[in-house]
Amino acid sequence: MTQVLVLGGTGEARALAAGLVHRGVAVTSSLAGRVANPRLPAGEVRVGGFGGPDGLARWLTEHGTAAVVDATHPFAERIGASAATATSQAGVPLLRLQRPGWQQGPGDDWHWVDTLDEAATVAERLGDRIFLTSGRQGLSAFARCTRPYFLARCVDPPEPPLPPRLDVLLDRGPYTVEGETALLREHRIDVLVTKDSGGDMTTAKLVAARQEGVPVVVVRRPPRPPAHTVADVDAALRWVSAILDA
Structure with missing residues (x-):
């Protein structure tokens, strides 16, 4: 029972x-x-x-x-x-x-979208080096983006189709602001893509993006x-x- x-x-x-x-x-x-x-x-x-x-x-x-x-x-x-x-x-x-869900605060440069396909369009418009934290199953939405460099963080390795210029970082939270800031700087990230997952485990990336002046594309919850x-x-x-x- x-x-x-x-x-x-x-x-x-x-x-x-x-x-x-x-x-x-x-x-x-x-x-x-x-x-x-x-x-x-x-x-x-x-x-x-x-x-x-x-x-x-x-x-x-x-x-x-x-x-x-x-x-x-x-x-x-x-x-x-x-x-x-x-x-x-x-x-x-x-x-x-x-x-x-997460709430946008002073200093945040957030761009809200409804789908990952829309996120790909907006992110490509905003920058050339894009950090994807939206999950491995949604990476196919970015496969058509041939110009930007992508860094994708996933728990497990993703499967094709994938963006042609892609590095994959296998990692699992929680994360720190210091670590996320170092990651943004090391890879010269100029756009962050995330889903509005909420919670504290992955908010460090949002704080780091705010401090580094990196715009964030946020996918709304369905x-x-x-x-x-x-x-x-x-x-x-x-x-x-x-x-x-x-």
């Missing part, structure tokens, strides 16, 4: 799973399997998809799941939509645990299905406790 299913892959999801296990809750964390060596959460872990909304609804029913917490990355559109549909079908309460939403792990733990107590 799984009392709570956590759709995970984020730091918040791991913290939530640890908190639930500490409280004696039977929790299963679901990971998409896109990262070769993910940081595993406490409790039970399953890797891979459910077979769409219908498959997830069946899984919830078969495992007697009392609640689902969608703590996936803000850009994980497919699983978010599946979770909303599946929990409705199965009659299981759904919570969205979503970290707040719309998600309506769901009760909280912004931090403590609030999610309280919600789960209320569901289980009821």
